[in-house]
Amino acid sequence: MxxxxxxxxxxxxxxxxPPAVTLDPSNRVSGNANAIALGEVLFSDPVLSKDGAMSCSSCHQPGRDFTDGVARAEGRKTLDRNTQALWNLAGQRWFGWSGDSDSLWAQNLTPLLNPAEMGHDAHSVQSAFLESAHRPEYEVLFGDLSLESALETTVNVSKVLAAYIETLRSGxxxxxxxxxxxxxxxxxxxxxxxxxxxxxxxxxxxxxxxxxxxxxxxxxxxxxxxxxxxYLLKQGRVDPGRAEGIDRLLGSPFTLNGDFTDDPRKSGAWAVRNVRFQHGNFGIxxxxxxxxxxxxxxxxxxxxxxxxxxxxxxxxxxxxxxxxxxxxxxxxxxxxxxxxxxxxxxxxxxxxxx
Missing domain, CATH: 1.10.760.10 (Cytochrome c-like domain)
Incomplete structure (x- = not known):
């Protein structure tokens, strides 16, 4: 020694x-076996891209430890950042390289609704699921899909994905x-x-x-x-990092302080309520x-x-x-x-x- x-x-x-398993109070299907099973299937299903051309696993490849092995992710174009692995995300406070989100389910909305990635909007997500073979499993969890707003469906899909990703714990x-x-x-x-x-x-x-x-x-x-x-991407373009993340976080309706959390106490909302921009946030x-x-x-x-x-x-x-x-x-x-x-x-x- x-x-x-x-x-x-x-x-x-x-x-x-490993740490003790804790459920996410902001996600009502966290830890739900049916949600985990559906989330695992959806993770590799191109129904989550508007044109059916890619899935979550296109970049987060299970055989590559949920990364893609390239410097910067390839969506519908080359993105600005490296694909992060998905291990051990349960229980974190911030998500993404710049902390755009304060929950795992909210982070899932970023690639889903990004035109450069999955390319969906809320209405196209709901339309895809109304016609999808996954509709019965979805309705076991959330009820009649046709009675929901498009935004509710989109958030619910992201929560199903989160239920699965939470289970990716290293040994x-x-x-x-x-x-x-x-x-x-x-x-x-x-x-x-x-x-x-x-x-x-x-x-x-x-x-x-x-x-x-x-x-x-x-x-x-x-x-x-x-x-x-x-943080220079190319001539005339920089990656603002956390500075941009804070702007997006404070402008998002999908935070732990918003209406889409399932936690009536909003117990995790203190972080987003207190975050403030500082000059030093740029490029971190x-x-x-x-x-x-x-x-x-x-x-x-x-x-x-x-x-x-x-x-x-x-x-x-x-x-x-x-x-x-x-x-x-x-x-x-x-x-x-x-x-x-x-x-x-x-x-x-x-x-x-x-």
Whole structure:
């Protein structure tokens, strides 16, 4: 064992895993077996695109860990951002790279109604389901589809999808077995965790300061930070990141503070009620989980880093000129040796070997 007592304490904060299953009070079909089954079928059904040309699984491919393996997603055109994996989304506060939504079901509406992606509008969604083979299963959950407004149908479809996506939870990894052994004081079991991964973990929770953003059992704080990644898309076009996300969030009727939540207490609405734009929001993006990240290259919001080695090098030699002058000032070049970089990568891989 090469970890100090303080390092063991920091390691224990990244668990236990997996977390307890909790239902989404804003989605009345969360955890419903019929909704989960229908959502899984719909996920790969082109009925969710207006012209029947694509499905959710076109970009979120199950065989690629619910990503697509390309730098920026391909919808009806090349989109601005990388396709995020769908693992472990249940219970998060914000969704999407820029936090446009505060619930998983609301986030599902973004690609569904985006002309550059699925291309539907509320009326075309309802028309598609009125003629769909899925109508009986839908009506078991929500009643007579023909009596709903088109917007109600569209939101209900998004909630069915959310019920399925909530079930995409990654399992225990070798890191988790190591962490649990430490918690139990079983040093013999803990010693089975490879030494290079332990040394990488020391960097992660120590001088690398990676755990500042990639914190907790899910290895993300779920918030927005500046990772010094360029947000210039092409000459004359930039990706505003969280700044745009806040605008969309505050202008959306589909938040936890709106009329489409199924939670009468609106218990999660405090976040959207209190979010405010700040200059530092421009060009920052949501911190992704590191669980199963080794399987979901390329990386960053623009897909600009092809593999984990490139990610480690990015943070090792980070360009301080690309960081906000009024930002958090938490990043510094790490000065890693070649062996340090290999050890850090070895640790990251143990978050994906479930």
């Amino acid at each position: 090469i970890l100090s007592e303080e390092e063991i304490d920091r390691t224990l904060r990244h668990g236990p895993w 225990k990894t070798s890191f988790d077995h190591f962490r649990d052994a430490l918690a139990q004081g079983d040093m013999k079991m803990a010693a089975q965790y490879p030494e290079p991964a332990q040394r990488g973990l020391q960097i992660f929770i120590g001088r690398g300061n990676c755990a500042f953003c990639h914190s907790g059992p899910a290895f993300t704080n779920g918030e927005f930070h500046d990772a010094a990644v360029p 993006f949501r911190v992704p989980t590191l669980r199963r990240a080794a399987r979901t290259s390329p990386y960053m919001h623009d897909g600009s880093l092809p593999d984990l080695a490139a990610v480690v090098q990015h943070y090792d030699k980070i360009d301080m000129e690309r960081l906000h002058s009024d930002g958090e000032a938490i990043l510094r070049p790490l000065g890693l040796s070649d062996q340090d970089a290999e050890n850090l990568e070895a640790f990251l891989k143990t978050l994906s070997d479930d």
